[in-house]
Amino acid sequence: MVQSISTLLVLGASGDLASRLLLPALGQLLTRHPERPVRLVGAASDELTHAAWKSIVRASFASAEASGPAIDALLATTSYHTVDVTDSAALSNLLADCEGDPAIYFALPPAVTTLVCDALTDVTLPDGVKLALEKPFGVDEAGAVALNHKLAQLVPEEKIFRIDHFLGRSTVLNLLGLRFANRVFEPLWSNQHIARIDIIYDEQLGLEGRAGYYDKAGALVDMIQSHLLQVMAVVAMEPPSTLSAADVRDAKGLVLRATKLRGGSPKRSSRRARYTAGTVDEQVLGAYTDQPGVKPERDTETLAEVTVDINTWRWTGVPFTLRSGKALGQRRREIVITFKPAPHLPTGLEGRDDPSVLRIMLAPDEMALEININGPSDPRVLERASLTATFGPGQLLAYGEVLESLFDGDPALSVRGDTAVECWRIVAPVLTAWRDGTVPLDDYPAGTAGPADWAPLG
Numbered sequence: 001m002v003q004s005i006s007t008l009l010v011l012g013a014s015g016d017l018a019s020r021l022l023l024p025a026l027g028q029l030l031t032r033h034p035e036r037p038v039r040l041v042g043a044a045s046d047e048l049t050h051a052a053w054k055s056i057v058r059a060s061f062a063s064a065e066a067s068g069p070a071i072d073a074l075l076a077t078t079s080y081h082t083v084d085v086t087d088s089a090a091l092s093n094l095l096a097d098c099e100g101d102p103a104i105y106f107a108l109p110p111a112v113t114t115l116v117c118d119a120l121t122d123v124t125l126p127d128g129v130k131l132a133l134e135k136p137f138g139v140d141e142a143g144a145v146a147l148n149h150k151l152a153q154l155v156p157e158e159k160i161f162r163i164d165h166f167l168g169r170s171t172v173l174n175l176l177g178l179r180f181a182n183r184v185f186e187p188l189w190s191n192q193h194i195a196r197i198d199i200i201y202d203e204q205l206g207l208e209g210r211a212g213y214y215d216k217a218g219a220l221v222d223m224i225q226s227h228l229l230q231v232m233a234v235v236a237m238e239p240p241s242t243l244s245a246a247d248v249r250d251a252k253g254l255v256l257r258a259t260k261l262r263g264g265s266p267k268r269s270s271r272r273a274r275y276t277a278g279t280v281d282e283q284v285l286g287a288y289t290d291q292p293g294v295k296p297e298r299d300t301e302t303l304a305e306v307t308v309d310i311n312t313w314r315w316t317g318v319p320f321t322l323r324s325g326k327a328l329g330q331r332r333r334e335i336v337i338t339f340k341p342a343p344h345l346p347t348g349l350e351g352r353d354d355p356s357v358l359r360i361m362l363a364p365d366e367m368a369l370e371i372n373i374n375g376p377s378d379p380r381v382l383e384r385a386s387l388t389a390t391f392g393p394g395q396l397l398a399y400g401e402v403l404e405s406l407f408d409g410d411p412a413l414s415v416r417g418d419t420a421v422e423c424w425r426i427v428a429p430v431l432t433a434w435r436d437g438t439v440p441l442d443d444y445p446a447g448t449a450g451p452a453d454w455a456p457l458g
């Protein structure tokens with residue numbers, strides 16, 4: 001391992017991403033690998049004292065049980081700057097506070113990230129700088145194309161990391177192992193035997209004070225346009241020759257280029273809803289529209305569902321439904337692969353003969369293969385059984401994996417520029433239809449499974 005950066009400069013350091021996910025993961029990484037010393041510089045518009053910043057970092061590290069010499073060294077030297085990060089002079093000052101080669105981490109809403117990239121054109125960047133940009137990449141398809149061009153003027157492609165932390169989850173490797181290290185699944189992995197695939201990421205979390213970002217994004221852009229399409233690409237991709245960044249990115253790119261909204265109709269293939277007041281896990285949650293910073297007239301959805309087709313020999317005809325939402329009653333993070341029914345049940349066998357279902361659960365990663373077997377008392381009567389397994393949790397948090405690959409300059413866990421644009425192309429008709437009001441905005445009480453008349457998935 002040759003660590004190629006010395007400073008992590010986090011823009012948007014006072015935000016939810018930084019304190020809840022990025023800093024704990026940095027703490028965990030440095031605890032496991034103290035030989036990777038890194039200076040941490042934070043910047044955001046929030047007025048934080050040095051002591052307040054240090055206590056944020058300390059609390060984030062504590063949440064990951066981070067400790068040791070690299071942690072102590074980082075805490076002794078970390079600094080925080082209250083600045084407008086879209087200002088070129090402020091950015092130059094921030095870079096002056098970095099030691100050695102920095103990675104600039106854009107933990108910012110996408111519109112702000114674009115402005116920072118504009119501002120960086122007036123800044124002299126160190127040769128070894130790396131740019132790590134959070135999802136969503138840009139604010140729409142044209143914006144993503146323009147952002148790619150802007151970035152190309154700043155640094156070469158190999159220094160650009162379009163972050164999607166779902167690629168850092170052990171789930172991705174687990175999926176590749178399950179599919180390509182066994183002969184039993186791959187021959188069935190196509191429209192010949194699979195009826196439908198649902199990818200569900202239901203959260204119990206509400207807005208968590210993130211209106212500044214989320215109210216302009218909504219569930220479709222926040223989760224489906226990025227994370228869930230990436231997961232779908234791994235579920236559906238052709239077997240890669242190696243797990244190298246080039247092979248896996250090519251294979252994902254082929255899937256996403258072939259993906260289109262099912263039937264080309266946003267009205268039939270998408271649904272959206274927003275939570276009203278309710279109780280999640282015994283906690284009372286106010287309506288989304290009553291949260292500070294939310295503008296109800298934006299009609300931001302907190303639950304989204306989209307069905308796409310992958311137009312290839314392997315997948316034509318199989319609907320892939322992606323769903324994600326907030327403030328739901330149950331946390332449900334699952335890839336559900338529903339097989340076609342057996343073509344003929346021998347006469348003489350009775351009872352339950354539902355199609356087989358393979359469920360791959362995310363965090364903790366587990367799988368369950370639900371099949372029909374002969375019942376214990378009368379062997380002519382079928383019953384349902386579930387074969388389960390637990391995957392290893394991985395050594396690092398998803399963001400730890402992401403940071404490690406950023407520090408090492410390995411693009412395996414980041415999204416290629418053309419793929420980031422493809423993902424916007426796939427959801428563009430839905431965004432337009434939702435803006436036009438062609439698809440109604442339903443509602444659901446927080447703590448429920450979603451609108452009462454939505455058919456359940458998986």
Ligand SMILES: NC(=O)C1=CN([C@@H]2O[C@H](COP(=O)(O)OP(=O)(O)OC[C@H]3O[C@@H](n4cnc5c(N)ncnc54)[C@H](OP(=O)(O)O)[C@@H]3O)[C@@H](O)[C@H]2O)C=CC1
Binds near residue numbers: 165
């Ligand atoms: N939170 C999460 O769970 C995850 C978030 N992400 C991504 O991370 C990004 C940020 O999200 P999140 O942290 O949730 O959003 P937040 O709204 O919580 O944080 C945004 C941060 O950016 C700062 N900021 C905004 N504009 C400026 C500016 N002009 N100058 C300086 N600072 C500025 C804010 O400072 P201030 O508050 O002072 O305005 C705040 O620190 C998004 O792209 C999101 O998709 C990705 C994965 C998970």
Ligand SMILES: O=C1O[C@H](COP(=O)(O)O)[C@@H](O)[C@H](O)[C@H]1O
Binds near residue numbers: 203205222223398
């Ligand atoms: O990117 C995001 O992801 C989180 C969900 O990921 P998790 O790893 O925290 O489960 C989501 O809550 C957030 O809205 C979104 O921006």
